[in-house]
């Protein structure tokens with residue numbers, strides 16, 4: 001196995017989307033895309049960058065994934081969920097964390113973005129971060 | 140446009156072929172199929188493989204396979220469309236023969252995955268999702284299939300046991316298939332007591348990743364032994380993430396082939412069932428079952444061998460193994476065997492349909508074969 005697998009530029013160029021959930025919004029029809037797109041389904045190429053990070057998110061559904069891929073062995077099982085940002089209707093498939101009890105997810109359908117380590121790339125590679133979601137803490 | 144015939148085919152039972160690399164797997168089925176075609180002369184080799192570079196660190200894999208059989212001057216190419224590479228390669232070969240670009244082409248469908256330990260295999264298979272935005276956060280194909288399953292169960296008020304009946308049926312069918320890797324009967328109880336892959340999907344309800352290879356030779360002229368025409372081949376795509384679709388429990392790509400059923404009247408089907416939900420949604424997408432009713436139809440045995448319409452008499456990918464880019468090759472070879480009533484005798488049928496599905500419904504290829512007397 002190589003000592004590291006993630007080339008730094010491949011990670012660095014995603015910092016905006018990974019850390020701030022930068023999406024693209026069509027200036028013609030208002031559709032929003034995450035991951036960002038260069039061209040909208042309406043045909044318009046005039047896309048502006050917006051941040052989903054401050055938005056309000058609902059959990060649509062989730063699954064508990066036990067058979068994880070190798071980067072996530074130490075975290076298993078992981079919760080994989082679909083969340084929807086309410087003002088744009090953008091849906092993201094993502095990791096849900098800080099779940100004390102599965103029933104929390106059934107009850108607490110509102111979730112919030114949280115900045116977390118995603119994986120550590122071997123012994124000499126970089127530590128990769130990203131935005132995950134957790135059941136919203138009230139109060 | 141010319142007619143396209145199946146000249147010959149060959150397949151090896153999928154398994155953990157630790158003693159064979161891609162060249163040995165692909166070389167063996169190519170050799171067998173060419174010998175059965177009556178000649179080593181072939182105008183083109185098309186290799187369907189999703190993983191030759193990832194698992195074997197080999198680009199130009201199709202050239203290496205040709206070298207292994209000393210086909211030193213035969214043009215070749217590799218086709219990759221994830222786990223629907225086989226259908227895409229067959230379609231490409233079909234177009235080559237149909238348009239007159241070549242007369243005889245061998246399509247090899249081969250992949251190796253069993254060399255990898257399970258967590259590494261899970262990672263490689265997660266490349267079927269969006270690597271930058273989905274796999275990066277640990278999302279896998281199984282997790283997305285689990286979300287599809289949950290949505291379907293909730294919408295139509297099914298229990299997981301109802302969904303898992305697909306697997307039970309596949310194991311029943313596989314008992315008659317000499318090329319099925321899994322031929323032992325299983326019960327819903329066996330499935331429910333196996334470990335959870337991604338809630339609610341359990342291990343015994345998934346197609347096991349295995350190494351496999353098959354070969355189908357297409358030609359503008361029929362062979363002496365049988366006459367099977369590849370009558371239609373097409374691809375439909377849905378280039379969007381699962382979560383952005385209006386309903387996540389539908390196979391939109393396959394729905395676009397629904398009118399083929401009335402046009403060609405196939406009565407034999409081999410559908411992609413890498414997860415049970417794909418088999419169920421495939422039945423509904425193609426109009427073989429009403430939306431929301433497939434699990435009941437399956438349990439009643441409506442698609443068992445001997446029925447008017449027979450689906451996955453082979454035991455499907457569930458029992459033949461999930462051979463990634465090679466999946467469609469197995470479904471195709473079995474459909475040909477069923478049409479010929481060769482080893483897989485499921486009754487008299489003359490038209491059959493095969494489909495494979497790439498990733499979470501990003502693409503599907505449909506092939507329609509007709510046996511001529």
Ligand SMILES: [Zn+2]
Pocket residue numbers: 026027028029030031040041042043044
């Ligand atoms: Zn637009």
